[in-house]
Structure formats: structure tokens, C-alpha cells
Amino acid sequence: MQFKLLGPVQACANGQSMTLGGRKQRLILAVLLLECNQLVSIDRLVDLLWPEHPPGSARRTVQAHLSRLRTVLTGAGATTDVSLVRRGPGYLLTCPPERVDAHVFRHLLDRARCSTDAVDRSRLLHEALRLWRGPALADAATEDVREELCRGLDEARLAAVEERLDAELELGRGRQLVDELSGLVARHPYRQRFAGQLMHALYDAGRASDALDAYARTRHRLKGDLGMEPAEELKVLQITILRGDPPFRHRRRTAGAAPAQLPADVPHFVGRAAELRSLGAALARTRPTAPSIAVVTGGPGVGKTTLAVHWAQQNAARFRDGQLYVNLRGHATGPPVAPEDALRSMLCALGTEPDRVPDRLPDLAGMYRSALAGQRVLVVLDDARTADQVRPLLPGSGACGILVTSRRRLDGLVALEGAEQIELPALSSPEAAELLLTAGQLEPDPAVADLATWCGHLPLALRMLAAKLAAEHHHSVAAYVARIAGLDPLDELRFAGPDELSVLSAFDVSYAALPDPARRMFRALGALPAAGCPAAAVVALSGAPAASAHALLNNLADAHLVERHADDRITVPPLLHRYAGRKLAEEDGPRAGCGDGR
Incomplete structure (x- = not known):
């Protein structure tokens, strides 16, 4: 059938x-x-x-x-x-x-x-x-x-x-394509990729002046009808024709020279089927003059980088001209990576000699867009802080894919650049249990569900606990559950060393990035029920004007430190709720509560 x-x-x-x-x-x-x-x-x-x-x-x-x-x-x-x-x-x-x-x-x-x-x-x-x-x-x-x-x-x-x-x-068949492309440009006058292909075909046919005329007509049409300049790819092709270079010389790389900067995939990847499908759909969309952009957002430790790298590794072959990766350190303890530094790094990865890399941001961005013109490259921008940090790093080529991760919602990229934003929650109960079983090398046991709950189903916490379980394989799961029953996961889930890894430090970075009023509201939520409460109650208890209190709640929700539900109920994920209570006790002492008058 x-x-x-x-x-x-x-x-x-x-x-x-x-x-x-x-x-x-x-x-x-x-x-x-x-x-x-x-x-x-x-x-x-x-x-x-x-x-x-x-x-x-x-x-x-x-x-x-x-x-x-x-x-x-x-x-x-x-x-x-x-x-x-x-x-x-x-x-x-x-x-x-x-x-x-x-x-x-x-x-x-x-x-x-x-x-x-x-x-x-x-x-x-x-x-x-x-x-x-x-x-x-x-x-x-x-x-x-x-x-x-x-x-x-x-x-x-x-x-x-x-x-x-x-x-x-x-394949050098441009001469045979001139008529077909002329018809396509007439039917799709604003689709710049067809215009560039017509220029290329005319140039292949020995008609350089006609190719330049095609560029001029396209530029006139775009400027007159849409008020915009041609894409960087067309400008580069025009310069190529004016110089008399072979049209594809500037777009080919020697075999094996394509960048392949993706980090290794994480072992024991579990779940995320819906999010992987959403990423595939978002980055399969092709636009004539702009890259496809997907933004993965979620709270600290929820597995944004893990998801992005896993998808990128699984789909690397779709981007035949290479894969670029930059950790923008938007939520690290030091300063975030400046766009200029990210561009210098990527230009060098694309084969630009260091002494040819310019200094000014506009020149760096222009050279970067030119280097990627016509290329099918995946650019992974990990841990972005703001949309403004990302914008200079967007190629002009519609063949590229951009995958961004951030702890904050980047609504500006959605509104102005057409990005698809994917919210990443904690793992479901079955997925959390599966991750513990596989990464912790455990035999199936009903007590595994209790361990997953103790971790708040948070992937970072689950992976850290799984590493401890794998190292202590002589313990039964039930015995381990009994042992940690009265312990605080914020204290237990840490690995000491020069680069200490812990759930607590991941939360600290997000908390430190908040303005003081938002920190106060977040701490106050630690005194409210773990199951959550109506937003109106939080606003009333805060003692702040309603508009200001709602703005603070939105700030916390954008940072994925609280969740605002469709019924306007506010909840805090389990480990973050525990963290908020701890900060409340540390910083507010006996006056702890929403209505502390500050």
C-alpha cells in the first residue's frame, strides 16, 4: 500500500x-x-x-x-x-x-x-x-x-x-543551467540563492558581464522593494567574478580540512526523544538568506550541553563543511567570552591565517560571514548569556545551522532572528531511573526510583550520583538509599578537585547573576511550600508593588529558577527549592520570609 x-x-x-x-x-x-x-x-x-x-x-x-x-x-x-x-x-x-x-x-x-x-x-x-x-x-x-x-x-x-x-x-554544469535558473529567478525574485546560482551559471558559460548584470538587478530589486542589501554570499560572488577567479575556488577546502570541533558525546545518553525531534525539525528548516537557529534553554544542571552535543554528534554528517564549537562561558565564574574572541577562534578554525584576522568586531563578523558563505556548517554556541552575545556569531548563509544553549530564555533571537526555542525540563521518572541504572551499573531495583527523586530528576545530580554508585559497586541500592536518607544532596553531590564540580556550584552561578531584588524573591520562595503556590500569593507576600513583583517573577522564570504554570501557579524544582531555603537561612536569618520589608 x-x-x-x-x-x-x-x-x-x-x-x-x-x-x-x-x-x-x-x-x-x-x-x-x-x-x-x-x-x-x-x-x-x-x-x-x-x-x-x-x-x-x-x-x-x-x-x-x-x-x-x-x-x-x-x-x-x-x-x-x-x-x-x-x-x-x-x-x-x-x-x-x-x-x-x-x-x-x-x-x-x-x-x-x-x-x-x-x-x-x-x-x-x-x-x-x-x-x-x-x-x-x-x-x-x-x-x-x-x-x-x-x-x-x-x-x-x-x-x-x-x-x-x-x-x-x-560538477561544472553551469552552462546547461542558465535557462532553468533564469526562470527560477523570475518566479522567486527575492530568493537570493537562486540569484547567486544564476550568476555562477552565467559566469561558467563565459558571460561574466551578464553575471554582474544579474547581481545589479538583484541588488536594485532588493533595495527598491525591501530596503535591504544582498546577502554576503552574493557580494563575495560578485567580487570573485570581478577578480576573474573560478567561482567555487573560494568555497572549496582541501580534503580533511573542514573543522570538527564538537566535544565527545556523553556516555549513557537517556531520553529526550521529543527534544531531539524538535532540534532536528528546527535545524532542518532552510531559509534563503539566514541560518536555521535552535536555542536550548533550561535551568542549571538540566543537561542542555549534553543534549546539544549528542544531537550535533548524531547529525554531524548533515553539515558536510564542518562543525564549529565555542563555549561562550555565559554562566561561568569568570567573564563571558567576548564576541570578538569567539570570532577570532572560529576564523582560525576555518583556515584564516592568524595575521589576517582583523581587530574590530564589524570586520571580524564580516570576514566570518564571508568564510561561511555557501558552506553547510553547524555552529554550536554553548552557554550563551544574552542574545547580544550570540548575534555577531550568526552566519549570513542559509545553509548553516546554529545550535545555542543558555540558562536564560533568549526571546530576542526568537523575535528578530526567527530562532526556535526549546525548553528543557528535568528528566521524567522512568528516564531518571534509566540513567541511574545504566550510568551507575546497577541491577534493576525498586529503590532506584527513590534515588532519582532524591536527585530531583536533575541530570547533573543523577550523573554525579551514578558515578558514586559505580565506584561503590559493593553497596546494594537499598543500602545506599538508607545511608543517604537524612543527607542533603546539595552537600553530597560534589566532586572535589581543582575544578570542583557540584550541583551547589552550578546553582551558585545562576543565583549570583541575579539582581539583588530577584535574589531576595528567590530566597523567599524557599520558605513557601515545595508544591508551589499561586503567583498572586507570592506577589502579595513580597511586599513589593504588583508590577515590580511580577517583573521579578518573570526574571526568575527566564533564568529557569522558578516555573510559571499555565494556571499562574509558581513552583520551584526540588533541588532549587532546597537551595533557596538554604540561601534564605544564610542571608536572611531569623527574619526569613517574603515579607521582610526590604
Whole structure:
């Protein structure tokens, strides 16, 4: 059984076309296939079928369509690996992704991006693009709904065209591409990558003056219509043509010279399936003139760097021109890394001679963007303090991916640079227990759950405890639980040495970064119930004006020291709550409490 969504919605079984019913029924099937093996709620289907004014019978109508679809699938001989079932609030269509052309397309695109061979990339991308028979869901969705469902697919299709053309240009076939690229530039006048490829193809064809004219037309159009200059990549290509250099000389590196700076992956990586999928989706999005950016945020010790490095190592092959890594030390005991220093380091890693590296930040950023123009490089910026520390380190190339970690929310990167922000919580109970079992070399034991709770399910605490357990393998888990029952994890979870590692020191850095009023509010939360309380109660007890108190709570939430829930309830993660109580006793003494009058 095969399903086609890249054009009119179609399905066939044993070589015979299946009758899928009317437009609404085909749209329901398309949504289930786009999200195959995931639960799709009835409410979501209602919203897609009737975007504005669903009738009172909408849910019953959707259920009737689903019943008929189940009959169609069963009648066509659906096997155990293709089935439509009801699950709680929605429906689940189980189906191997390789039976759906949209998922096959993305798989081929990923394979092409992992390939370092231009011939192989060209072949895979041709194969992927041949799957398209017109606009996705062409006969099943209105244009607005199609835009909502297929925006990512449409963008991936254009990106595949761009990457196929890049491979063809790399193989020296520019002369044959001039007509195709002229048409693409006419249809997509603001997509600068097509404009650059047309310049390259014209130059390959011996038409340097026409290539420069194409640049001038693009610049005039961008300045006149959008008020913006061409991307750095186009400017570099214009200079290349003016100099008479081969167009790709400045973009090729000798074999083995690509940077590979990623730290080693952590052993015993556990869980985080949803966050890994979100990272993959965020960094798979290609934009014509800007990199894809993902920001992983979360509290101290929650495993942001571990997640980022694990994903980067697993996906390094997608970035064939290399991987850069910089620890920005935004929450270290010393000063954070200045953007100028980070840029100097990355330029040297990209092959720039140290004596050619400029001094001023604008010159450094410009040279960095030029070095990455047209490259597919992953840039991991670990432990950023602010969005302003990150902005100068963003390439201008839409082929690059940027992965940032920070203890604070970086909403500015979301608003202005289109970053995707991923909040990282503590591990779930089963994941925390699994990490202790694997990293601590333990036999399964019900008492492991108690150990995970003692650690607050915090990955840093869990890994430190696992190391202690592995070193003391002669202790049973139950005996260890009994031994630590009355101990404070903030004191126990530490490794002494020149670079002391402890949960307490990780918390200290975040606490020290707060302004005094926010520190006072955080300490006061240590006297409130561990289960949390309404934000209004915290505001009232603080003694501060309501607006100021809410601003302080937001500051603590942005720093991931407290959690603000949808019902406006405030909670503090278990180990941080214990830490807040300790700071309250140390700094406020007998006057401890929210309403201390300060």
C-alpha cells in the first residue's frame, strides 16, 4: 500500500488505485499521513476542515469520515503495519514512513545532505524532486489550509532545488543551467540563492558581464522593494567574478580540512526523544538568506550541553563543511567570552591565517560571514548569556545551522532572528531511573526510583550520583538509599578537585547573576511550600508593588529558577527549592520570609 501527498492525494494497493472519497475525507487522510504514527486529535481535524465556523455536527462528521477511511483501508487489504485506530482524544494511523511520498522525499533530502559527493547528491535530489506531481495536497485542501499544513514541505522542495543546482554547479554544469535558473529567478525574485546560482551559471558559460548584470538587478530589486542589501554570499560572488577567479575556488577546502570541533558525546545518553525531534525539525528548516537557529534553554544542571552535543554528534554528517564549537562561558565564574574572541577562534578554525584576522568586531563578523558563505556548517554556541552575545556569531548563509544553549530564555533571537526555542525540563521518572541504572551499573531495583527523586530528576545530580554508585559497586541500592536518607544532596553531590564540580556550584552561578531584588524573591520562595503556590500569593507576600513583583517573577522564570504554570501557579524544582531555603537561612536569618520589608 502506497500513499501520495506531493500533488493530488492518491493511494494504491496491489497496483490498483483506491477510492478515497470526497475532499474532506481526502484531507483527513492526508493529515493522518503527514503525521503518521502520531496521535491526531479530533479537534485538530475539525479546525482544519472548518477553519472559521464549524457546524454543531462537526465532530460526528469527522468520525463518520474516519469510519469510512477505515473501511477503505481494510477493503484494500491493509495489514498490521497500516491501520487506523482510535486512541483517547484522537486517531492514530500507523504506517511505515517509506510508504508515504512526503516522508520518502524528506528521507532522500537528508541522505543528500549527508553526502560529500556532488554526483551522489545530484542523483538523490533528482530522485526526491521527481516525487512531486504538483502542489502538495492539491485537490484536498483549500489554499489557506494547504499553506498551514505544507509550508515546511514547500520550503523543503525549494531548498532541494537549490541544493540540486549547487551540486550541478559544483560538477561544472553551469552552462546547461542558465535557462532553468533564469526562470527560477523570475518566479522567486527575492530568493537570493537562486540569484547567486544564476550568476555562477552565467559566469561558467563565459558571460561574466551578464553575471554582474544579474547581481545589479538583484541588488536594485532588493533595495527598491525591501530596503535591504544582498546577502554576503552574493557580494563575495560578485567580487570573485570581478577578480576573474573560478567561482567555487573560494568555497572549496582541501580534503580533511573542514573543522570538527564538537566535544565527545556523553556516555549513557537517556531520553529526550521529543527534544531531539524538535532540534532536528528546527535545524532542518532552510531559509534563503539566514541560518536555521535552535536555542536550548533550561535551568542549571538540566543537561542542555549534553543534549546539544549528542544531537550535533548524531547529525554531524548533515553539515558536510564542518562543525564549529565555542563555549561562550555565559554562566561561568569568570567573564563571558567576548564576541570578538569567539570570532577570532572560529576564523582560525576555518583556515584564516592568524595575521589576517582583523581587530574590530564589524570586520571580524564580516570576514566570518564571508568564510561561511555557501558552506553547510553547524555552529554550536554553548552557554550563551544574552542574545547580544550570540548575534555577531550568526552566519549570513542559509545553509548553516546554529545550535545555542543558555540558562536564560533568549526571546530576542526568537523575535528578530526567527530562532526556535526549546525548553528543557528535568528528566521524567522512568528516564531518571534509566540513567541511574545504566550510568551507575546497577541491577534493576525498586529503590532506584527513590534515588532519582532524591536527585530531583536533575541530570547533573543523577550523573554525579551514578558515578558514586559505580565506584561503590559493593553497596546494594537499598543500602545506599538508607545511608543517604537524612543527607542533603546539595552537600553530597560534589566532586572535589581543582575544578570542583557540584550541583551547589552550578546553582551558585545562576543565583549570583541575579539582581539583588530577584535574589531576595528567590530566597523567599524557599520558605513557601515545595508544591508551589499561586503567583498572586507570592506577589502579595513580597511586599513589593504588583508590577515590580511580577517583573521579578518573570526574571526568575527566564533564568529557569522558578516555573510559571499555565494556571499562574509558581513552583520551584526540588533541588532549587532546597537551595533557596538554604540561601534564605544564610542571608536572611531569623527574619526569613517574603515579607521582610526590604
